[in-house]
Amino acid sequence: MLRFFEQVANLGMYVVMILINDYAPKSLRRRRLEGEGYSGALLEARLNESLFDRTTIPVLWHMSAINMYPKLKVGDAVPSVVLRFRDGSDTPLAALARVGVPLVLNFGSCT
Numbered sequence: 001m002l003r004f005f006e007q008v009a010n011l012g013m014y015v016v017m018i019l020i021n022d023y024a025p026k027s028l029r030r031r032r033l034e035g036e037g038y039s040g041a042l043l044e045a046r047l048n049e050s051l052f053d054r055t056t057i058p059v060l061w062h063m064s065a066i067n068m069y070p071k072l073k074v075g076d077a078v079p080s081v082v083l084r085f086r087d088g089s090d091t092p093l094a095a096l097a098r099v100g101v102p103l104v105l106n107f108g109s110c111t
């Protein structure tokens with residue numbers, strides 16, 4: 001039951017972050033986006049975007065559940081996933097592992 005309340009708290013945090021992003025003064029949003037490398041028409045398009053819509057809550061709820069209840073843990077076998085790179089080449093995820101060097105998979109960041 002405690003995990004449920006943690007998930008609700010995470011959801012609330014995500015919603016607040018999105019609302020701040022959507023409703024912060026445009027000058028602050030512009031400065032943040034410029035700091036992320038946006039400029040020109042792409043910057044203007046991002047300034048006019050809204051992240052919050054009717055699909056936001058279900059998506060964030062699902063995302064927080066995945067983050068709170070991960071299916072992988074330290075020591076698990078590498079999933080049989082094939083990565084496709086921008087150049088069109090395919091590489092099995094396990095091929096990236098090296099003896100004596102841990103393969104770290106970091107999922108869950110939305111930034």
